[in-house]
Amino acid sequence: MKNLLHLRPYLLRYRRNIVFGVICIIVTNIFAVLAPRFIGAAVDVMSGSFTIADVLQNIGLYVLFAALSGFFLFLVRQNIIVASRKIEYDLKNDYYAHLQILSKSFYTATSTGELISRGTNDLNAVRDFLGPGIMYSINTFFRLFFALVAMVLISPQLTLLALIPAPFLSYSVYRIGKSMQQKTRSIQESYADITNLVQENISGIRVVKTYTREALETERFRKLNNTYYGKNLSLAKLQAMFFAFLTALLALSLIPVIWVGGINVINGTMTIGDIAQFVIYVSMLSWPIISIGWVTNIIQKAASAQTRLNEIFSTRPDIADGPDSSISDRPVQGRLAFHQVSFHYPGNRENPVLDKISFDIEPSSTVAIVGATGSGKSTLVNLIPRLQDPVEGSITIDGQDIRTMPLAELRRMIGFVPQNNFLFSDTIASNIDYGSTESNTDAVIEASRIANLYDDISDFPEGFDTMLGEKGINLSGGQKQRTCIARALAWKPKLLILDDALSAVDTSTEASIFKSLLDKLPDTTLILISHRISTVKNCDRIMVLKDGRIAESGSHDELLARESIYAELYNQQLLEDEISSLG
Template sequence: MKNLLRLKKYLLRYKRKMLYGIVCIILTNIFAVFAPRFIGNAIDVLESPFVMSDVLSNVGLYILFAALGSIFLFLVRQNIIVASRIIEFDLKNDYYAHLQTLSRNFYNKTSTGELIARGTNDLNAVRDFLGPGIMYSINTFFRLFFAVIAMLTISPNLTLLALLPAPFFSYAVYRIGKSIQKRTKSIQESYADITALLQENISGIRVIRNYTRESHETEKFEKINQTYFRKNISLAKLQALFFAILTALLALSLIPVIWVGGINVVNGTMTIGDIAQFVIYVSMLSWPIISIGWVTNIIQKASSAQTRLNEIFDAKPDITDSLAMEDLPENVRGRIEFRDVSFHYPGNEEQDVLSNISFTIEPGSKVAIVGATGSGKTSLVNLIPRLYDPQSGTVLFDGRDIRTIPLANLRQHIGFVPQTNFVFSDTIANNIDYGVTTNSDHLDHIIEASRIANLYDDIMDFPDGFETMLGEKGINLSGGQKQRTCIARALAWKPELLILDDALSAVDTSTEAGIFEALLEKLPHTTLLLISHRISTVKNCDRIIVLQNGGIAETGSHEELLAKENIYAELYTQQLLEDEIQSIN
């Protein structure tokens, strides 16, 4: 229950609406509890020669009080339920905004389906607590309070008899409520498993079909779904038992009330109207008492859900800004320097991916990084925009330690095209224009970027040109077109440093050469850091850095490295042989 205290700031934010709702709950219950008085009076009037106007006036007052109670009940919902929806809106925005701040390492450990489940199912459970949960909890308290006072004014002895089952209610709520919380948490975890598997299968549907694994994945989903089903059935049985016990205890409490009340009527100490009122009050308590079980279920669900949400909200980004940071000056040049940098991934402290790396890339130069798979090429470039921080050593951007530059300011000067291409389900124009925040001519820089990326002609072949809508993950683009779209996106905001991490692997050599030539021509002052496995492209760079086992094995121009007849020369010879074999085939 303590975890629900995290919601206090949201409730205080809308305290006026919540207070109005509580006032309306009090008024609703006052009118609801007073209404039976008029029914009792009307019945007592009928016991002796009566005037019809007396009966009608009591019935009219009953209708009036019932109507006023209904009006205030409407206002209760307009305040508390509406406030819960507004808080849900704020919670979802805060949840999404917090996800944007978390580092890559968090997403390496947390599945997309899990995050979706917590942002939908768990947030809905919390909203149920903030709305119906709070509303019915407060309503139950005041309904019991006013109804018991009204019952005491009629007969303290009968009130005592009617409240005898109360300790049993409390015990049932306590014992069964604990079981409900455990089962609810287990259900929410199973729901997250279903969401994760569903998201993964939909994303990888083409792989599943290519390997004819439809039946296997269906069986896997059925097993997880069956577990989810069994847990829900188990919870439903427990809840049914809960409500059955509460209803039975309530019904049993009426027996002594009617029995003793009837004796009092015979003895003349009570009237039939008094008994009628009393029975109405006891029945009036039925929903508040039964709702204890329902509200308990809501609270237990919300408690489990908030625990899971708190795990996300409590997650802190590995890469953060410090108070001593200062923006880069306006004349950014794009100079990169590594000073004795060593790095290992979190959780794998025993193995350095990079070890004692030192080099400098001058502004405007074109530098390539090559090496065998696993040599640390991608890890190295990931350190520049601070996707990770090195454990030792320093990375400098224009002579400044990048850890002293605000993340947003640092990254707005870097165009980064990673190995994994991603395009949004939006128009091609909006995909290319995604990172641009200036007020420059919208279409001009998009066209220029697409031309440099050798994508313009492909776009013009689409019926809607730049306004062509892309399917999920760019399904209506080829692999090469997706790569070039991502390159155009990085070029559109004219970065001082452009990093291409094997971003030309899906295009042919002639297209790759055309893109590289366009980069040299159109962006002569942009520093280029290129990772590629093709010697045909990297040979045109000013300098080539060869990585091996996380360290720099050799560095130099294409001609200098060939003259050394070492690793780079072997890679070059091997690729020449592969190209020759391919041409023969």
């Protein structure tokens, strides 16, 4: 339950609505508890000589007080339920905003389906607590309080008899409530598993169909859904038993009340109207007491849900701005330097991905990084925009350690095209212009020309306004890569990183793009990762990575002359090209 205390700032934000709602709860219960007195009065009037006017007067007052109770109940819902919706809105915004600042390592360890489940199912459970949960909890308290006061004023003896089931009720709520919380948490975890499976399958539907695994995936979903169904059914059975038990206790509590009350009427210490009132009050207690079980279920669900949400909110980004982050006022030149940089994944210190790497890259130069798969090329370039941080050493741009730069400013200097292309379900123009703070049609067109994409876009019926399907499904692999390159170029970065970003285009298109980059962005420092020697041979400098270290460095001709790793890669690719040409 302590986890629900994290909602206090949100409740304070809408305290006016909630306080006014509580006042209305008090008022509606006062009118609701006073109303039965007129029923009792009407019954007593009819016990002797009476006129229709006397009866109608009491009935009219009963209807008036019931109507006033209903009106203030409407105001309760208008304030507390509306406040819960506003808090839900704020929570969703804060949840999504928090996801945006978390580091790459968090998303590596957490599935998309899990995050979607927490942002939907769990937030809805919290909303139910903030609205109906709070409203009915407070309403139950005041209804019980006012009704008990009214009952005591009629007969303390009958009130004690009516409260006989209370200790059994309290114990039942405690024991069954704990079981409900455990079952609810298990249900929420199962829901996350289902969400994750659905998200994976829809995203990878082409792989599923290619390998004809539709039946297997359907069976996997059926098993998860069956588990989810079973857990929900178990909770529903527990709730049904609980509500039935509460209802039975309340019904049984009326037996001694009517028995003893009837004796008191015979003895003349009570009237029939008093008994009528008292039975109404006992009936009025039935919903508050039954709602204890319902509210308990809401609170247990919310507690479990908030625990899962707090796990996300309490996660801090591994990479964030330092307390003294600042950026130099000098224009960015693009000089990049690594100083004894090492990197290894947590718990794997004995096998570093990068091992004490040092190098300098001059402004406006072109540098290629080559090496075998797993040599650390992508890890190296991920360190530059601080998608990851080195465990040792430092990286500087124009002499300033990048860890002392504001993240937003650092990444604004860099155009980064990773290995895995991602395009949004939006227009081509919006995808290219994604990194810009303001829409700039000229920059979009220019970037598309440099990326050798403009002619392809012109062939589409709607040109730059063509809507892309999920992840750019209506583009070819080469068009996706070139769109991502254009996106990185649109804001004219001082440092451009292409991580194997030309693998899906042919050599002539690749050469055209490379030439355009050099001609149109002469002041940009270019770092290029590629497996093609034809791509990198024209770079000012080529660095060969092997086992996390720089094994060789120099120009294409210098490295060929050494007849080592680079020369071996070059000769191997020449042989592959000759074999392909013969085929």
